[in-house]
Every structure is written in structure tokens, then in C-alpha cells.
Amino acid sequence: MKLKGKLILLTGASGGIGQAIARRLAAQGARLILVGRSTQQLNALARELHVLVNEGFILQADITSRNGRETIRTALLALQEPLDALINCAGVNLFGMLEDNDPDAIEQLIATNVTATILLTQLVLPFLNKNSGRIVNIGSSFGGLGYPGFSAYCASKFALRGFSEALRRELSDSPMQVAYLAPRATNTSLNSDAVYAMNRELGTAMDEPEVVAAQLESMLSAPRMRDRNIGWPERLFVRINSIFPRIIDNALRGQLPVIRRHAQSLPEPAATETQANKVSIRLS
Numbered sequence: 566m567k568l569k570g571k572l573i574l575l576t577g578a579s580g581g582i583g584q585a586i587a588r589r590l591a592a593q594g595a596r597l598i599l600v601g602r603s604t605q606q607l608n609a610l611a612r613e614l615h616v617l618v619n620e621g622f623i624l625q626a627d628i629t630s631r632n633g634r635e636t637i638r639t640a641l642l643a644l645q646e647p648l649d650a651l652i653n654c655a656g657v658n659l660f661g662m663l664e665d666n667d668p669d670a671i672e673q674l675i676a677t678n679v680t681a682t683i684l685l686t687q688l689v690l691p692f693l694n695k696n697s698g699r700i701v702n703i704g705s706s707f708g709g710l711g712y713p714g715f716s717a718y719c720a721s722k723f724a725l726r727g728f729s730e731a732l733r734r735e736l737s738d739s740p741m742q743v744a745y746l747a748p749r750a751t752n753t754s755l756n757s758d759a760v761y762a763m764n765r766e767l768g769t770a771m772d773e774p775e776v777v778a779a780q781l782e783s784m785l786s787a788p789r790m791r792d793r794n795i796g797w798p799e800r801l802f803v804r805i806n807s808i809f810p811r812i813i814d815n816a817l818r819g820q821l822p823v824i825r826r827h828a829q830s831l832p833e834p835a836a837t838e839t840q841a842n843k844v845s846i847r848l849s
């Protein structure tokens with residue numbers, strides 16, 4: 566799909582990855598509907614990208630609320646032209662051992678990453694171009710591989726992957742396309758200081774948001790979209806996990822003391838013990 570002039574609705578536009586995607590798509594001449602909660606961030610981005618001049622607009626909406634989603638429906642009704650693509654990028658994270666997680670934070674995470682994303686997709690579907698409309702759901706490596714310290718987040722991204730797969734098959738007798746893009750750990754404020762510290766200690770690679778944006782653009786531009794996992798060796802680990810999960814169980818068992826220490830903000834043990842806890846497998 567050529568991006569010039571295409572009308573694309575992007576959630577999570579005020580976030581690290583969303584902003585990078587918006588810049589990338591705007592540079593290709595796409596018209597953007599930027600959705601987020603932070604008006605300040607959205608306004609700044611819209612000014613930078615001349616979104617308003619280019620016939621796009623911003624929408625301040627909390628997608629977990631009925632009102633927020635209705636704001637989006639009202640705007641799409643007023644448009645009177647079909648959308649070319651929906652990119653579901655809004656999401657939240659939760660790092661910590663399950664027993665320490667705040668139950669409200671778990672509810673909010675599922676409400677945002679799963680329920681709101683599904684409901685918004687359902688709402689937007691009738692507005693998508695029936696001959697060429699595309700949906701991209703931004704998942705995670707953790708949507709293909711359960712990782713300690715992120716159990717609720719992993720559950721949400723596994724759910725999103727299943728949703729994407731089922732919807733892709735549901736629409737397979739139409740020209741519309743659905744795909745799932747799974748970034749690995751990325752440098753944005755989604756990750757707490759504890760996650761950054763843990764990734765440093767484990768040697769886990771972290772991408773810049775522009776890497777995700779470039780993958781998204783290449784996915785959208787391709788005649789046929791395919792699901793993508795970003796990063797090597799993450800892609801391999803996700804594949805191994807789907808066939809031989811015990812191998813990954815054992816590797817992550819070795820990382821568990823480090824993960825638990827960061828998840829619980831415990832003091833660092835003696836250097837020798839830290840070294841012993843390091844294992845050769847690196848995931849994000």
C-alpha cells in the first residue's frame with residue numbers, strides 16, 4: 566500500500582513508539598488521526614508534523630472509557646470518507662512479581678491492552694476501506710513468550726496476538742488485512758527504571774522507537790502484510806518457545822534471581838553471585 570495521502574488512525578500517538586510511527590508515516594505523506602490522552606503531547610506532535618495542515622487531526626480520548634471510544638466514533642462519522650488503516654499502539658506495562666502487583670493496575674492493563682483494543686477495533690471496522698483497509702496491532706515479544714515479572718503484560722499481549730490471528734482469518738475472504746507487530750524491549754517511558762536496570766544487568770538489547778516505526782512502515786507498505794517479531798535472537802526464542810517451551814523454562818529459571826531482585830527493588834547481592842545468575846539466553 567502506498568502511504569501518500571492515506572488516512573491512518575493511530576492510537577498511542579502520544580507515546581514513544583507512537584510518536585516515532587507518526588513521524589515516519591507523516592514523512593511518507595500519510596494523513597494522520599492521532600489518538601492519545603495527553604493533549605499537550607498530541608498538540609506538540611501535530612504542530613511538528615503539520616498534521617492539521619495535512620488534513621489530519623488529533624483526538625484526545627481514553628480508549629478504556631465508553632466516552633473516549635464514542636469520541637473516536639463521532640469523529641469518524643463526521644469524516645465521510647473511509648479509513649485506510651488502524652494502528653492499535655496504545656498500551657501500558659506492569660513490572661513486578663504477580664503477588665506484588667496492584668490488582669487495580671492489573672485490571673487497567675487488561676482493560677487497555679486487551680478490552681479497549683478489541684472494542685476500538687470493532688468500532689473502527691465499519692469505517693475501514695472495505696477494498697484495502699488494514700489493521701496493525703502492536704504486540705510484543707512477550708506476546709509469544711511468557712517472561713517472569715511481566716505475567717499480566719504477557720497475558721495481555723498473548724491475547725492481542727490471538728485476537729489478531731483470529732480477526733485476520735475472519736477477514737480472510739475480504740481484501741482487508743490484519744497483522745501483528747511484536748517489538749522487543751524499546752527505549753520509551755513504558756519501561757520503569759527497574760526494567761532498564763534489569764535489562765542492563767541481563768544484557769538485554771533495547772531498540773530505539775524508530776526501529777519499530779521503520780518495521781511498521783515496511784509492513785504497511787508491503788502488498789501483503791505478515792506478522793513480524795522484531796529483533797534477533799528474540800524471534801528465534803519465540804519460535805523455540807512455541808515448539809520446545811522447556812528449553813526456555815530452563816533458560817529463564819537461570820535469570821529468575823536477577824529478575825526477582827529488580828522486580829522487588831531488592832539490593833544487589835555480592836558480585837560473584839550476580840555473575841553466577843547470568844545465563845547465555847537474552848530476552849526482552
Ligand SMILES: NC(=O)c1ccc[n+]([C@@H]2O[C@H](COP(=O)([O-])OP(=O)(O)OC[C@H]3O[C@@H](n4cnc5c(N)ncnc54)[C@H](OP(=O)(O)O)[C@@H]3O)[C@@H](O)[C@H]2O)c1
Pocket residue numbers: 576577578579580581582583600601602603604606626627628629653654655656657677703704705706747748749750751752753754755756
Ligand atoms: N517500550 C517497549 O519496551 C515495548 C516493547 C514491546 C511492545 N511495546 C508496545 O508498544 C506500544 C507503545 O508503547 P510505548 O513504548 O510507546 O509506550 P509509552 O511511551 O508509554 O506510550 C503508551 C501510549 O499508550 C497510550 N495510552 C495508554 N493508555 C491509554 C488509554 N487508556 N487511552 C488512550 N491511550 C492510552 C498513551 O497515551 P498518553 O501518554 O497520552 O496517556 C501513550 O500514547 C504498547 O502497546 C506497548 O505494549 C512496547
